Every structure is written in structure tokens, then in C-alpha cells.
Amino acid sequence: MLLAGGQGSRLYALTNNIAKPAVAFGAKYRIIDFPLSNCINSGIDTVGVLTQYEPLELNEYIGNGQPWDLDRAFGGVHILSPYQAKKKQSWFEGTANAIYQNISFMKKYNPDYVLILSGDHIYKMNYAEMLRAHKATGADCTIAAIEVPMKEASRFGILNTREDGSIYEFEEKPKQPKSNLASMGIYIFSADKLFKYLEMDDKDPNSSKDFGKDVLPAMLNAGERMFSYRFHGYWKDVGTISSLWESNMDLLGEDPVFDVSDPDWKIHSRNPLAPPEHIGDEAVVSNSLIALGCEVDGYVKNSVLSSNVTVEEGAEVTDSVIMAGTVIRKGARVHYSIIDENDVIEEGATVGEPKESGNGIAVLGRNISVAGSVAGGKIIDKDYRGE
Amino acid sequence: MAHSAVGVIFSNIHDENIPELSRHRTMASIPYGGRYRLIDFTLSNMVNSGITTVGIVTKNNYQSLIDHLGSGKDWDLARKDGGIILLPPYSDDTDAPYTTRLEALMGITGFLTHRNEDYVIITDCDGIARVDLQAILHFHEEHNADITMVYHEETEPVQSSYYITLQTDAESGRVKGLKINPKLKGGKYDLYVNIMVMSREFLINTIQDAVTRGLSSFGRDILTKNVDTLRIYGYKFGGYYATISSLRNYYSHSMELLQREVRDELFGARDVYTKVRDSAPSKYNEGAVVKNSLISDGCVIEGTVENCILFRGVKVGKGSVIKDSIIMQDTVIGTNVSLEAVITDKNVVIRDRRHLAGCDALPYFIAKGRML
DSSP, X not given: OXXXXXXXXXXXXXXXXXXXXXXXXXXXXXXXXXXHHHHHHTTOOEEEEEOOSSOHHHHHHHTTSGGGTOOOSSSEEEEEOOOBOSSOBOOOOHHHHHHHTTHHHHHHTOOSEEEEEETTEEEOOOHHHHHHHHHHHTOSEXXXXXXXXXXXXXXXXXXXXOTTXXXXXXXXXXXXXXXXXXXXXXXXXXXXXXXXXXXHHHHOTTOOOOIIIIIHHHHHHTTOOEEEEEOOSOEEEOOSHHHHHHHHHTTOSSSOSSOSOOTTSOOOOOOOOOOOEEEOTTOEEESEEEOTTOEEOSEEESOEEOTTOEEOTTOEEESOEEOTTOEEOTTOEEESEEXXXXXXXXXXXXXXXXXXXXXXXXXXXXXXXXXXXXXXXXXXOSOEEOO | OOOOEEEEEESSTTGGGOHHHHSSSOGGGOEETTTEEHHHHHHHHHHHTTOOEEEEEOOSSOHHHHHHHTTSGGGTOOOSSSEEEEEOOOOOTTOOOOOSHHHHHHHTHHHHHHOOOSEEEEEXXXXXXXXXXXXXXXXXXXXXXXXXXXXXXXXXXXXXXXXXXEEEOTTTOBEEEEEESOOOOSSOEEEEEEEEEEEHHHHHXXXXXXXXXXXXXXXXXXXXXXXXXXXXXXXXXXXXXXXOOSHHHHHHHXXXXXXXXXXXXXXXXXXXXXXXXXXXXXXXXXTOEEESEXXXXXXXXXSEEESOEEOTTOEEOTTOEEESOEEOTTOEEOSSOEEESEEEOTTOEEOTTOEEEOBTTBOEEEOTTOBO
16 A cells, blocks of 8 residues: 655645656656555555545556556556545545555455555665565564664654564654664554554544554554564655755766666666657766656756756756756756756756755756746746746 | 558568578567667557557567567557457468468458458558658548559669669659669669558458469569559658668668757657667766767666667776667677677677777678677
8 A cells, every 4th residue: 555645745846736756756767666666576466556635647657557567457556546435525634544544445355464655765675575574573563664864863753672673662753762763654564453453543533643643653552563674775755855856866876876777676667758868969978867858968967867858059957857858958057956847948047056055956846937047945836037 | 530541561571681680580670779679660650640450460580579569558559459460470281371472461361351441551661750641541542542652762772682663653643663673773763662552452352363363472463564454653752761671771771860850750749659678767977978879778878979879778888989880789888898880789798898890881790699
């Protein structure tokens, strides 16, 4: 069960009209490609995707699930949206409530275990190994966990565990964290326990209907067996502009921090229909990812270009993420920016400031035209003609 | 309103023209343009012209073609009604498999009679062009033609072992003369580009008539013999049309894709569909120098690449310099290699410090899977 309904308000202009899991990533992917690819690569072929905020583009992207080999006669991928029922009608309120409202979907498949995922993380993980651990410990709930820097620990749900990995305390975003073992928002439940606690949580008027705040503490207080599952690979919450930028940059280099080209763990995606990219006579391209359909005649360094991006002669793009279909006209300069789809950076315009300036990442929303100069750290979501 | 037509694609017919590339595959599945196979251009023209029932006539070496086409979904041709229908050779104890186009058509009369479209478009896989097939169907109907043959004005000598030139009446478009393998003295000539339109009924009748009379060649026995009695019309295609008929012009036509106008015409207005492979985006590492080249997904470039076409998953190591070359899928080029005017087939490995060069007229070809 993949939670994909979040607004992602900290991505500002990038999620004005689309849900966070549909945000473009790494030149040819969208964030949701990672959990979906992990599912199919782990042998999980029944996936419910819970959508709520601006679902149009996300629904269209997922379609019948064919790009992930999830178009199945039995199971496959299902979009689960909020619905009207005889006795009630409501939006999904909190993560636990979203799953609760889809209990009948889960029960239809009569599962032994339910895996809960969120649609806003970039990582490669074999859920089958986590399930093996869940069975081996005889847990009722297993929570994937990763060590984070101590100073960032208060941003996460923190697990305090015994030596055998069992959890004795769960703290949601603690001011004074006791450990740096953070919950990754990936849970495996034994199905009957999940259904039981979701039903209890629904009846609790004081509950905020959230896994981290309500359901997990309730299970722990009731003495259920809860274990952590240590994950040691790359994992990044791309819920903020700076983490989204960093995660894109982690794909670059000879020995990238995060490798998307592992033939044994393919990241599947809906591929753009585009010819190979053309790099022109005057172009300089270095330390960058370039997707199909790009036409590059300018200077591109330390950047990630999605499909069908044009960089005209004399234009300069450094330390930036450029999403599909954007055109950077002659002599325009783009530094330290995230630029959404189908924008036009007009001739001679400047977007962002070099990273060293310390003024932060400039962000442009989609389908706009920008002239003049956009300062570092600015967020623009309408046509712009300078200050 | 769109005309209804069924497509028939001959996947093998020009294999002998490029033995280097068709040794292990059909003409249809020869890689082209960085991420395509020759058949992709023909199939995409069909789909983009609203033709969604396509029979593909195969003869031999068609494993790679089946692998490429799969269910047809990448061309939006996985259909309940129609879609891609593979037509392998049919033969029983008494018959050998077909040897000519006409015999192949005799073998697919069952397929043709069971369809209900009005027209049949017969094409081969040796052409790279964006052709609006509806326009040709419209032309065919407007001229009340029995057969419409598409031609393109050429100046370069043809390198095919079998070709047809047309003489058409400039006013009416009626084909007055039709020659098979004529000696060409240079200058302009009108080359039939192996796209032909007939009504389905006319084609079935023609085939049945040929069976009863024991005819065997469509070109000799039907077209040239009946040029005066049948209403054969020539449709002039004025756009970019590359006929692939030798390794040499495979090379030169491929290199034309480096011109923006050619790319704009082939890829600009409508999509060219192909099999999806889920490769990662291409990575240009520090030290990469890329000039005037087409690069597909999944490549990792650390050296110099100039005037090249790189297919999917190609690796170019540090210090290597690759010029004027076509490097096919998953070729791995080590460090300090120098290549000039080279074509590598799929899965070639070129070890460190190798130097290879061909020339425009004779590109150096390295066969599939070879290690140097």
C-alpha cells in the first residue's frame, strides 16, 4: 500500500498542480518509480496506490501499471482514491485513515502481510528481505530504519531499540532524540494485527489517524512484537527543495552516491518517446545526466536534464535540475536552480546565482516564461519579466 | 474520413543487400539511429496514419524481430482486433517456403481474406522516412488506381541488388514505364521505394489469378507486363527518404541524422515508436567531450565522441577518441582507444589502446559480440 496522496507543500511551485510522487527526478524518472520498482523487483505484484492531492497526472503516469510490469490479470497496480460510501463520505485523513478506508481492498486479496510505503523517498530496497526478517523475528510489525546524523534526528520518527532489534520506544520527531535510528516510513504488518489496530484507531476520537503518531505507539503500548529492520543503503526523503536537488546530484560522477543503472535492480519508468539526444558542435557537457530528446548546444555542467530539454548556443547551465521540455534560449544562464517542465528561459535571462553565493536554490514552476533575472533562492510560478 | 487499410510489411526482402548486419537478423530488425530498428520507421508511419492492423511477413532469422516486437504494445499495436500479426512462412510437405514476393503474398491470402479493411499497403523495411500513408490512400482513391507505387527522386547510384524505376506521366501521375534493375547512367531518376497500395479485393484477385496461371514474380509477371492495361499510378514522395541498400549507404544515411533538418523531419511532428528498454539516462562524466553526436540512453561517456551515433548502453572509457562512427547497443570501449569511421554491431568489446579506422566509402565493420 503506497501512500501517494501528500501535497508536498515544501516543494512549493513544483507541486502546485501535481502530487509529490509525480515530481520528476533524475532525468527520466518520477519519485514514485522508486517504490514501484522496488515492489516489482521484490516480487510484490499487488500494489494499491493511495492518491488524494492533485491526482490527475499521477494517475495518468501510473496508468495500467505496464511500465512496472504491474498490469496483471490478478493483482497488479490499483489507484485507490477517496470515495463515497453509504454511511460516510470523507477524504483520507492521515496516513492510517487512508489505509483504513481501503481495508476492503486489502481483504479482497486475503494477504498474510501488508507492506506500507510512502511515495516520496528515493532508494533501492529489497522488501522481500525485510519480509524475511519480519517472519524470522515473529514480529507483528517491522519498521525499516536507517541511521541519520544526530543533529537531524529530531526531524524523524526515532526508534529506540534493544540489542535484538526489538523496539521499546517510538518517538515522533523528538526534541531530544535518544538515538539516531530513524523510521523510513516503511512498515510490514501481519495483516490481522494491522486490521485490528486500524479499526481501533478509527473508533478513537482523540486519534490523529497517523501511523507514526497513533497506530505504532498504540501497538507498542499494547505489548505487540515490534522490530526494527536496519537498512544500510542510500535513502533520501526528497520532500524539500534542497533534498530534491541533492538527491539529483547524488546520481552524478564516476562513482555516484546513488546508482540508477544497476542491471540487477532496474528502475522502471514510463519512457518518453523521443529520439536520442543531440549534443552539438559548440556544446560542452560535463558531469551531467542528459535524457533522450535533448538538444544541447550550450554549456552544461553538474546538472540533470530531463527529456526534450533544449540548451541553445551560448546558454549556460550549472548545478541545476531541468525538467522535461524546458527551453533555455541563447545566452541565458541558469545556476543552482530547479526548473520545472515546459518553461522558456528567454534570451539573455539569468535564473539563480552560483552555488557559492549562498543565496539558495532558485525554483521555477511549470509552463512559464522567464526574462530578466531571478535571484538565488527565489520561487517563481508565473511568467516573469524581471523585478 | 480516414481510409481503412491493412498493412503488410516484408521483413526479409532486402536482407542480401547488407549481409554484414543481416547475418543474424532480418532487415526489419537492423538497428538504426541510436535506439531504433529499421521496422520502427515503417510501423510508426502505419500507426501515425491510423493503420492498426499490420501483418509482418517473415522468412528466416526472425527471432530478433519477435524479440523486438513483443506483443506490439510499444507501437500501441497490442489490439484485440488487429494489431501486429506475424506471418511466418507457410509450407506443407509438398511446398517449399516462398522465394518471391508474389509467393509470399500467396501464402498470406488467408490473412488478407479474413480482414475487412478496404485497402492494403505493402511495404518493406528499407526506408527511413516520415510518410503520411493516408495521403497515399487518398491519392489512390482520387485517381481510381489499381495500384499506386510510391517513388522518390534520386541522384545517387542505387546499390540494391533488386530495384524498380518508374517513368510517370507528369500530368496524370500514370506510370508509363517500369524497369527492373535498369542500368543507370547518372542524373536524376525516380526510384520506387517499396510502398504500394491496392484495394484488398484487387490484391486477392491478382494473387488468385497468379496462382492459376503459375506466375512467380510480382515485378516481372504482374507490374511490368501490365503497365499498359492496369491503372498503375506513381505517388511522388517529396520529403526526406533514405533507402538503405548497402553498408555504405547505411553509414552515410545514418550520419545524415546528425543534421537538425533531417531529425526535425523524422522525429519532429509525430513520434517514432520503438521497444522500451528502461535504461538509465546517459551519464557524461568529467572529462567527456561530445561534439555533434546522437547519444541514446544508458551510455556512460568519459572520453571524446565526435560526429557519432551511440546506441543504448555504450561505454566510452577515458582517453578514448571516437570519431565518425556508429557504435551499437552495449558496446564497451576501453581506455585510450581510437576509432574512426567504424561500425560496431551489438555487444562488441574493444580493449584498451586499440586503434581502428575505416573510411567514408568503406566503414570498418565489427560483427556482433566480437572482442578486440
